[in-house]
Amino acid sequence: MNTSASTTNSDSQQTQAVPQPPAELNELFQRAAQESYQSEARRISGESRQALRAIRQASNAERSQVLVRLAELLGEAGVRDEILQANRKDVEAGRANNLRANLIDRLEINAKRLDDIIAALREIAAMPDPVGEVILGRKLASGVDMIQKRVPLGVVFTIYESRPNVTVDIGALCVKSGNCAILRGGKEAVHSNVALAALFRRALKDSGLPENAVQLVEETDRAFMLSLLQRDDLIDLVVPRGGEQLIRFIAQHSRIPVVKHDKGVCNLYVDPSADFDQSLAVAINAKLQRTSVCNTIENLIIHKDFPRGADLLAGLAKAGAKLLGDEPTRALFPGAEQIVDEDAEYGAEYLDERLSVKIVDDMEAAVDFIYKYGSEHSECIMAQDALAIRRFEASVDTAAVCINCSTRFHDGGQMGMGAEVGISTGRLHVRGPMGLRDLTTTTYVMQGSGHIRS
Amino acid sequence: MNTSASTTNSDSQQTQAVPQPPAELNELFQRAAQESYQSEARRISGESRQALRAIRQASNAERSQVLVRLAELLGEAGVRDEILQANRKDVEAGRANNLRANLIDRLEINAKRLDDIIAALREIAAMPDPVGEVILGRKLASGVDMIQKRVPLGVVFTIYESRPNVTVDIGALCVKSGNCAILRGGKEAVHSNVALAALFRRALKDSGLPENAVQLVEETDRAFMLSLLQRDDLIDLVVPRGGEQLIRFIAQHSRIPVVKHDKGVCNLYVDPSADFDQSLAVAINAKLQRTSVCNTIENLIIHKDFPRGADLLAGLAKAGAKLLGDEPTRALFPGAEQIVDEDAEYGAEYLDERLSVKIVDDMEAAVDFIYKYGSEHSECIMAQDALAIRRFEASVDTAAVCINCSTRFHDGGQMGMGAEVGISTGRLHVRGPMGLRDLTTTTYVMQGSGHIRS
Numbered sequence: 001m002n003t004s005a006s007t008t009n010s011d012s013q014q015t016q017a018v019p020q021p022p023a024e025l026n027e028l029f030q031r032a033a034q035e036s037y038q039s040e041a042r043r044i045s046g047e048s049r050q051a052l053r054a055i056r057q058a059s060n061a062e063r064s065q066v067l068v069r070l071a072e073l074l075g076e077a078g079v080r081d082e083i084l085q086a087n088r089k090d091v092e093a094g095r096a097n098n099l100r101a102n103l104i105d106r107l108e109i110n111a112k113r114l115d116d117i118i119a120a121l122r123e124i125a126a127m128p129d130p131v132g133e134v135i136l137g138r139k140l141a142s143g144v145d146m147i148q149k150r151v152p153l154g155v156v157f158t159i160y161e162s163r164p165n166v167t168v169d170i171g172a173l174c175v176k177s178g179n180c181a182i183l184r185g186g187k188e189a190v191h192s193n194v195a196l197a198a199l200f201r202r203a204l205k206d207s208g209l210p211e212n213a214v215q216l217v218e219e220t221d222r223a224f225m226l227s228l229l230q231r232d233d234l235i236d237l238v239v240p241r242g243g244e245q246l247i248r249f250i251a252q253h254s255r256i257p258v259v260k261h262d263k264g265v266c267n268l269y270v271d272p273s274a275d276f277d278q279s280l281a282v283a284i285n286a287k288l289q290r291t292s293v294c295n296t297i298e299n300l301i302i303h304k305d306f307p308r309g310a311d312l313l314a315g316l317a318k319a320g321a322k323l324l325g326d327e328p329t330r331a332l333f334p335g336a337e338q339i340v341d342e343d344a345e346y347g348a349e350y351l352d353e354r355l356s357v358k359i360v361d362d363m364e365a366a367v368d369f370i371y372k373y374g375s376e377h378s379e380c381i382m383a384q385d386a387l388a389i390r391r392f393e394a395s396v397d398t399a400a401v402c403i404n405c406s407t408r409f410h411d412g413g414q415m416g417m418g419a420e421v422g423i424s425t426g427r428l429h430v431r432g433p434m435g436l437r438d439l440t441t442t443t444y445v446m447q448g449s450g451h452i453r454s
Numbered sequence: 455m456n457t458s459a460s461t462t463n464s465d466s467q468q469t470q471a472v473p474q475p476p477a478e479l480n481e482l483f484q485r486a487a488q489e490s491y492q493s494e495a496r497r498i499s500g501e502s503r504q505a506l507r508a509i510r511q512a513s514n515a516e517r518s519q520v521l522v523r524l525a526e527l528l529g530e531a532g533v534r535d536e537i538l539q540a541n542r543k544d545v546e547a548g549r550a551n552n553l554r555a556n557l558i559d560r561l562e563i564n565a566k567r568l569d570d571i572i573a574a575l576r577e578i579a580a581m582p583d584p585v586g587e588v589i590l591g592r593k594l595a596s597g598v599d600m601i602q603k604r605v606p607l608g609v610v611f612t613i614y615e616s617r618p619n620v621t622v623d624i625g626a627l628c629v630k631s632g633n634c635a636i637l638r639g640g641k642e643a644v645h646s647n648v649a650l651a652a653l654f655r656r657a658l659k660d661s662g663l664p665e666n667a668v669q670l671v672e673e674t675d676r677a678f679m680l681s682l683l684q685r686d687d688l689i690d691l692v693v694p695r696g697g698e699q700l701i702r703f704i705a706q707h708s709r710i711p712v713v714k715h716d717k718g719v720c721n722l723y724v725d726p727s728a729d730f731d732q733s734l735a736v737a738i739n740a741k742l743q744r745t746s747v748c749n750t751i752e753n754l755i756i757h758k759d760f761p762r763g764a765d766l767l768a769g770l771a772k773a774g775a776k777l778l779g780d781e782p783t784r785a786l787f788p789g790a791e792q793i794v795d796e797d798a799e800y801g802a803e804y805l806d807e808r809l810s811v812k813i814v815d816d817m818e819a820a821v822d823f824i825y826k827y828g829s830e831h832s833e834c835i836m837a838q839d840a841l842a843i844r845r846f847e848a849s850v851d852t853a854a855v856c857i858n859c860s861t862r863f864h865d866g867g868q869m870g871m872g873a874e875v876g877i878s879t880g881r882l883h884v885r886g887p888m889g890l891r892d893l894t895t896t897t898y899v900m901q902g903s904g905h906i907r908s
Contacts, residue, residue: 052851053825053849053851056851057848057849138870140863140868140869140870141868141870142863142868144859144863146869146870148886151851153881153882154851154881232705236881236882237881237882251686251709252709255705255706257711257712257880257882258711259882275904277904278903278904281904281906282904282905282906284906285906285907286906289906289907371507393899394511395507395511397506397507397510397605397608397897398897399897399898400897400898400899400900401897401898401899401900402900402902403899403900403901403902404901404902404903404904404905405598405900405901405902405903405904405905405906406902406905406906406907408906408907409594409596409598409900409902409905409907410898410900414594414595414596414598414907415594415600415898415900416592416594416595416600426711427607427608427690427691427895428607428690428691428711428713428882428883428895429882429883431895431896431897432602432896432898441881441882441885442885442886443851443852443853443854443855443885444853444854444855444864444869444886445847445854445855445857446854446855446856446857446859446863446864446869447857447858447859448856448857448858448859448860448863449732449858449859450729450731450732450735450736450858450859451736451858451859451860451863452735452736452738452739452740452743452859452860452862453739453743453860453862453863453868
């Protein structure tokens with residue numbers, strides 16, 4: 001039994017845990033309460049709910065046809081020009097507002113990216129229908145026949161930043177699974193989003209389904225988002241994608257259930273039994289193959305008895321990792337930068353070449369470290385010892401355990417699920433990649449011939 | 455495509471949708487923010503989180519043994535006396551405070567009810583382990599082997615009223631599934647709950663597992679509950695069981711995900727093709743077999759072309775139902791009381807012998823009625839026409855559809871799931887009976903031999 005005092009990484013004494021809206025929030029709350037926002041939030045969410053009745057009853061062929069139609073439209077020269085022109089306005093406004101270069105890059109749509117959007121639409125259209133799948137069935141003791149089947153989840157409100165392709169991706173995943181989407185993108189992409197959403201609604205109309213199955217929120221005032229977040233009577237799910245601060249704000253102030261796609265502080269533990277070549281290759285891949293995504297590692301934990309710790313660190317540095325570490329790390333590899341504030345460094349999601357290193361005396365200490373600093377996203381063990389692997393797997397509490405393979409495999413596409421809404425770091429409803437299947441809920445259907453309960 | 459303007463029953467214009475704590479709430483929030491409550495909330499939830507590390511790794515035999523041990527203890531004469539004595543204090547206090555007779559009844563523990571608790575414990579202990587079940591598995595295109603398996607959900611905070619047996623039931627379901635329980639019962643049952651929780655902790659200790667896997671919150675101030683509801687860093691799920699007002703308060707103010715067990719406004723629709731005898735038997739059963747539970751019907755919707763509507767109503771009245779209805783209902787059965795306020799009557803969860811009747815021109819109108827007034831709990835159709843059944847089932851959006859059988863079958867025990875936490879009326883994570891399976895989340899385990907992503 002473990003007796004460490006540490007619990008999760010977010011158990012900090014500083015957490016202000018009671019929902020006293022600070023002074024600066026009060027003004028936001030007051031704006032959210034004004035009648036114009038309230039009635040507009042009721043109108044938008046009510047129209048989505050109304051559209052849901054038709055979209056949830058449409059067949060897979062009808063729902064998929066919307067995506068195919070949108071792909072066709074995006075292939076037309078005139079339409080492409082419209083989208084690119086709208087996007088140019090956003091890019092120019094971004095430059096005028098000194099938006100950072102990487103954000104301008106995320107914002108930009110070009111011919112290649114339009115083709116990628118078309119390809120994604122065709123891929124989602126061709127995916128198996130998640131609706132109607134029977135996941136349980138039996139004859140009850142009473143003689144009643146029972147099945148449990150997947151049905152659309154309902155009205156999904158997605159809040160995201162920057163990349164306008166999300167407007168199409170999330171809209172497509174929602175319509176494919178029989179749901180309605182309310183989309184609220186960032187204000188820097190508003191022209192692109194308006195153009196893409198209008199096109200999506202045209203595809204819905206062309207396919208004989210209600211346009212309101214996809215609605216874009218053009219008002220980007222955060223107070224209006226807050227008004228929408230209170231409509232738990234009309235909206236079933238909120239999916240925030242974006243910065244940590246935005247996600248935290250939404251989780252705190254939403255009355256609607258939220259599936260969070262939070263940060264990834266992923267850890268790789270190297271056991272004494274680990275193969276050196278595999279460990280080096282996996283560590284390099286997990287850190288450096290693409291540094292800006294959530295399934296990369298931020299911390300490398302090396303057992304003190306792993307024979308070639310110094311070589312592992314040298315190899316990582318040579319491959320381009322910027323190493324930071326505690327004293328024992330620097331004893332193995334003096335080129336590593338000294339860690340001054342352990343809580344800050346080991347708890348950080350770098351999203352760049354930095355990699356924090358920790359040397360531990362035993363696996364228990366590695367697991368304690370993961371409980372303290374990890375974000376329950378992906379934990380990796382490199383080991384040849386089957387008992388060590390089994391113990392590690394049972395000890396950590398996370399969305400994905402990667403055994404002798406890169407954390408970069410923790411991805412809907414790699415895992416054979418196709419397009420994903422994001423990777424959920426919560427525990428309710430879905431943990432890990434959120435795909436089409438996770439945009440459903442279930443209904444029990446019971447059938448008898450006049451059966452009553454005695 | 456349906457064009458009705460009605461959406462869900464809760465889309466009322468009166469809803470105050472923005473989280474401005476009204477003046478009377480401010481004082482509650484201020485008390486919740488005081489340092490003594492904050493630190494106590496952090497202590498309790500932190501201790502549960504700490505205990506989780508051991509309980510989630512315990513085997514099914516170890517977890518089940520706790521329940522068997524508790525059953526043994528509850529069979530000992532000395533222990534039984536202790537529990538009955540503690541309960542007597544609560545009952546006496548309840549009488550002194552003029553608690554209603556039905557609440558006194560819910561509060562009371564006697565020898566028979568103790569035996570029921572013991573039987574429930576043994577039943578839960580014998581249930582199949584929900585932990586470790588592999589629900590998905592494949593070899594990925596990359597060659598990595600992947601499985602998805604069930605793991606314990608985490609720390610579950612249950613808030614309930616009156617009945618002290620819930621303390622044992624929920625604690626047992628949580629421990630059986632590898633979770634930790636924080637239990638907050640009503641203040642009227644505090645002596646009984648303290649005695650039962652202490653016994654549960656003794657059973658945990660006797661079985662070599664951490665006592666903190668089950669913790670009772672003795673402080674019943676609602677402000678302290680509010681402090682706990684903010685600890686989304688340490689608590690994974692909130693399950694409120696109780697009155698509608700309590701559930702609404704929790705859903706509005708919790709930062710932790712909530713699985714609601716809300717009210718049941720269930721509807722029975724009688725199609726023109728329905729068999730008369732079956733319809734009468736099912737309607738009587740669904741309304742009158744036990745009126746105080748959520749899976750009973752509150753509304754009876756009769757198609758105007760059903761040939762024997764008058765006989766159906768007369769039969770129901772004769773069986774003890776108190777009928778209310780609109781004008782066409784009263785034309786069929788003049789003994790029905792006239793409905794004055796349709797929104798109030800058709801939207802009400804009576805939990806007694808009252809039954810509201812609505813006559814409709816077609817199934818579309820019945821479905822509209824259900825969308826407007828139903829609570830998405832259980833919808834029943836009586837019909838012999840297969841196409842009508844299929845259309846009804848596809849149209850309604852609910853936790854359970856009952857075809858030619860009583861809504862009373864929508865119950866974990868009847869559905870072969872054993873003991874249940876409650877019936878979820880939400881759509882996320884679980885919809886319908888919440889059993890052991892729903893007290894789990896999942897982990898993906900991926901295994902390679904040095905596999906990296908290219």
